[in-house]
Amino acid sequence: MTRSKPLVLTALAMFGVLAASTAPALADDGPADKPAAVKPLANLPLDQAAASPALLAAHDQVAGDWVDVAPGANGVAFVACPSGEVPTGGGGQTSAFRIFFTDSYPSGGYWVVRGTNTGNSTESIRATAVCTTP
Numbered sequence: 001m002t003r004s005k006p007l008v009l010t011a012l013a014m015f016g017v018l019a020a021s022t023a024p025a026l027a028d029d030g031p032a033d034k035p036a037a038v039k040p041l042a043n044l045p046l047d048q049a050a051a052s053p054a055l056l057a058a059h060d061q062v063a064g065d066w067v068d069v070a071p072g073a074n075g076v077a078f079v080a081c082p083s084g085e086v087p088t089g090g091g092g093q094t095s096a097f098r099i100f101f102t103d104s105y106p107s108g109g110y111w112v113v114r115g116t117n118t119g120n121s122t123e124s125i126r127a128t129a130v131c132t133t134p
Helices: 004-027
Strands: 060-063 067-069 074-080 086-094 099-107 110-117 123-132
Touching (some): 086 099
Antiparallel strands (some): 060 123
């Protein structure tokens, strides 16, 4: 029992030193050659009705057709955004875990994905996109 008391006191003392030494660091913006911490934007409206209509533009989610990819082969799938819209993001889906995406990118009004089938049977991929008016 006598041994545990000094250990507890040492641990409490170390905690006090650590807590005291980190307090000034919380208020510090860091070294002069590093950018300051990012501060939250104070003027953003919290109410959607008060937000700019441009910020509330519709974002359609679209999915393309499934494309078969033979074993050991590469395949390309794409999806078109609705007329007058452009992709702002995208990705794809696979039918199995043996097919891997090698590329995923926008091209004009389309989102394109490429995949490689490393399995022993035909698998499928398809592109998905999030579209909005430019």
